[in-house]
Amino acid sequence: MPRRCQIPGSSRVAATATRLEPGAAYNRRHESISNREFAAVSAQGIVVAGLRKRYGATLALDGMSFTVRPGLVTGFVGPNGAGKSTTMRVVLGLDAVEEGTALIEGRRYRGLRHPLNHIGSLLDASALHPGRSGRDHLLWLAHSQGLAARRVDQVIEQVGLIPAARRKAGGYSLGMRQRLGIAAALLGDPPAVMLDEPFNGMDPEGIVWMRGFLRSLAAQGRAVLVSSHLMSEVQDTADHLVVVGRGKVIADAGVADLIAAASGNRVAVRTTAGTAAMRVLAQAGAAVAAVGRDTITVTGLSPDRIVGLLNECTVAFSEVSPHRPTLEEVYLELTREAVEFRTATPPEEVAR
Numbered sequence: 001m002p003r004r005c006q007i008p009g010s011s012r013v014a015a016t017a018t019r020l021e022p023g024a025a026y027n028r029r030h031e032s033i034s035n036r037e038f039a040a041v042s043a044q045g046i047v048v049a050g051l052r053k054r055y056g057a058t059l060a061l062d063g064m065s066f067t068v069r070p071g072l073v074t075g076f077v078g079p080n081g082a083g084k085s086t087t088m089r090v091v092l093g094l095d096a097v098e099e100g101t102a103l104i105e106g107r108r109y110r111g112l113r114h115p116l117n118h119i120g121s122l123l124d125a126s127a128l129h130p131g132r133s134g135r136d137h138l139l140w141l142a143h144s145q146g147l148a149a150r151r152v153d154q155v156i157e158q159v160g161l162i163p164a165a166r167r168k169a170g171g172y173s174l175g176m177r178q179r180l181g182i183a184a185a186l187l188g189d190p191p192a193v194m195l196d197e198p199f200n201g202m203d204p205e206g207i208v209w210m211r212g213f214l215r216s217l218a219a220q221g222r223a224v225l226v227s228s229h230l231m232s233e234v235q236d237t238a239d240h241l242v243v244v245g246r247g248k249v250i251a252d253a254g255v256a257d258l259i260a261a262a263s264g265n266r267v268a269v270r271t272t273a274g275t276a277a278m279r280v281l282a283q284a285g286a287a288v289a290a291v292g293r294d295t296i297t298v299t300g301l302s303p304d305r306i307v308g309l310l311n312e313c314t315v316a317f318s319e320v321s322p323h324r325p326t327l328e329e330v331y332l333e334l335t336r337e338a339v340e341f342r343t344a345t346p347p348e349e350v351a352r
């Protein structure tokens with residue numbers, strides 16, 4: 001038997017969890033944005049640069065910087081309290097900052113003469129008069145902004161609210177209020193759209209509709225920023241992700257790039273002989289980790305070498321393939337240290 005297969009049963013294998021380094025690999029694309037591209041984005045999309053804001057002792061924004069490009073859905077994700085809503089309020093001129101700038105098509109919100117023609121937003125779907133019908137709410141908004149009344153019926157149709165448009169908005173479900181809020185955001189046919197947690201209160205059918213709708217807005221060339229604290233809501237919707245935590249950007253990259261960067265050179269091995277496989281591969285110098293009932297990940301050895309070692313040591317396995325983490329796994333790893341409120345550790349974990 002080869003020497004590397006003769007490993008004492010008592011030898012311990014350190015299950016090394018591969019840490020994703022927040023920053024570097026993910027942000028490379030963002031940092032390498034050329035001056036020409038930056039000028040194009042700032043002329044058409046949304047630019048957030050170096051925002052810093054305190055609420056008393058809380059540092060809500062700590063140098064928040066990113067761009068929202070036209071033609072893309074940008075997911076704005078992060079744990080509770082990461083600074084997503086505050087950033088959006090700053091873009092809309094509702095909150096002041098101590099440092100930094102937020103620009104829409106190269107201008108501050110307050111410098112826009114007809115803001116709804118430049119940016120549409122949904123911050124709080126419940127901010128409406130409960131006694132007014134959805135249609136009247138939109139008519140009032142259109143009138144106050146000098147927009148044509150016919151636009152109201154167009155946006156009602158766009159968001160699928162025709163059957164409920166003449167009913168009192170106070171009786172709407174949260175999902176219907178979200179649709180009404182999006183209709184309001186689209187009144188001015190703006191090139192940029194910013195929606196805070198639009199999936200909130202949506203049933204599964206509504207979520208599917210919302211995903212398709214957001215994608216269609218981007219396909220029309222709009223810059224679309226969508227916040228969420230749930231990865232499952234933005235996956236299959238966003239082209240680009242800005243992951244934030246504790247008031248700053250942790251990662252800013254395309255969805256495919258994020259997954260590729262997070263997979264590193266890890267290889268997944270499916271085996272029912274996990275302990276034996278981990279010993280053999282660790283002995284050969286690899287970092288190994290158990291990631292499921294019958295799956296381990298291996299860093300530091302090529303798939304061919306892994307197959308060779310396991311065969312040589314007669315360790316049974318059914319599959320060796322490059323590891324591809326889910327977007328949810330990537331997100332959880334990136335935001336692990338930025339979660340403001342953690343679930344309490346179960347007592348048995350503490351006792352160990």
Ligand SMILES: Nc1ncnc2c1ncn2[C@@H]1O[C@H](COP(=O)(O)OP(=O)(O)OP(=O)(O)O)[C@@H](O)[C@H]1O
Pocket residue numbers: 055058059060078079080081082083084085086087228229
């Ligand atoms: N008006 C306020 N007064 C005091 N603190 C505030 C205020 N608004 C936000 N904060 C604090 O600023 C930080 C950022 O909050 P923000 O609402 O922007 O986060 P978020 O990412 O939108 O979170 P969530 O996903 O829970 O909506 C949090 O610590 C929050 O408690």
